[in-house]
Amino acid sequence: MKGFRTSSVALGPSIRAVNPWALGNPGPREMQQLLSREESAQLAEIASTVKFGKGAEISHEGDPADAIFNITSGVIKAHMRGPRGTEHVSAFLFAGDLFGLAQDGRYVSSITALTPVTAYRFPIRALANRLSANATLEFHFITKLCHELRQAQRHSFLLASNRTVTKLTIFLQMLQQLHSGGELTKEIYLPMSRSDIADYVGTSLAAISRAFRTLRTLGILRSPDRRHVEVLDNTAFEKLACEVNPTHSA
């Protein structure tokens, strides 16, 4: 047990979210681990560990849903196909997130690993038992769901902006906030392809590419490599995220 650190080492299932109920001041929010060590241990009893390679399809839209997953490491995308061939990415999920949302007992979206992924797998039946036996645990799930709901609403907000540059900027800011614990990092890592970004942000691949170029040309950011971005002019960067359609106002 030497070198043990409660906060940094994940020993079991871990769910991270911003507490919806504790009154805090506006400003940088803090993602915190919701599960106590005992709760994590309880969940571990019914969980199995699963690993997936990059590009693996973990679950498929429409398949019977028999389990919920909790990401330990790696990144996945949740995506749905439109009635015609369209692909829509509804979320990118990271360590500490849950996935496997269902409707009518079937998965709502397909899940694909963008990087190698490790996750805990909870059979829903066993999970439901655990939950009804432990009200606090259940409460933590509620908290996490509220978090994901807000996240989905942010996504909608992003999609509602009309200039692609704005969309991209908001998207990058979301990533920025995700990986930093309250403080903003200048360096952003992009685990997903341009095409995935396009499908998340609701535009064409070409438009995303051009938006990146615009940001680079304006000296707002730099990309040493396609998967990395560094924000050079944070002021201008944040200003861009606010630029929106005047007609939209009330």
Added chain:
Amino acid sequence: MKGFRTSSVALGPSIRAVNPWALGNPGPREMQQLLSREESAQLAEIASTVKFGKGAEISHEGDPADAIFNITSGVIKAHMRGPRGTEHVSAFLFAGDLFGLAQDGRYVSSITALTPVTAYRFPIRALANRLSANATLEFHFITKLCHELRQAQRHSFLLASNRTVTKLTIFLQMLQQLHSGGELTKEIYLPMSRSDIADYVGTSLAAISRAFRTLRTLGILRSPDRRHVEVLDNTAFEKLACEVNPTHSA
């Protein structure tokens, strides 16, 4: 107690959602009441009834969140202001829905009544007590949250389509499914203004107006009155909802 109907008369708090876990066949989903009569009664103990006139602002984005609401009758819109004056409508909510989602103890969105509204008001503190005392009740809240999450994802999906006519069509279909119990009604009632629709669908007011005209011109729908729409050609109507950007495909 004469003329009493369990299913149609709301005697107390009522939460309606599609069950995520019960395995069902794809097709029309059925919204069901989640709370048993006892649960409803339990909630009623801590609830107060509140009424609002059309146009009233029930709660304001950023205000300290001290209560959660459950709509009995009427329609509300949840909306947020962008950093610049932009207005974004994140949801329209109806009888059986919950609102008052918070982050850091503050409301995430403003809530405005679109029609006269009756609702139950639960102080969060009292609600939290009730929830931890009753695991089943808590579970029903989880179910409802899952439902709202899927709803938010549908919203994102809608926003991601590129033609305004498609967005409008999807929007109308959502309304259609909401008010009919599984079967589709030809008649759709629009409790919200064109401007609200525009803010929900993520376009300009003008574009919405034109989209309505297009649908009318194509003989796909008829609008006796601005607040009512009748679907004439359901086949074409549903086909429109699928029309999307080919570039988006994988």
Added chain:
DNA sequence: CGTGCACTTGACAAAAATCAAATTTTGTGG
């Protein structure tokens, strides 16, 4: 029976989708 607000419509500019081609990366097998 006005007056104001909600909605429609038109004309033009701007942004994005689309189609297509060039270019860079990445992965693979020698």
Added chain:
DNA sequence: CCACAAAATTTGATTTTTGTCAAGTGCACG
């Protein structure tokens, strides 16, 4: 480690759609 093929990304040229601005029109409510 290199050459090559496949995939991902950038870029250009063109067309379509939508945003914008502004001027009607009609409905609702006092």
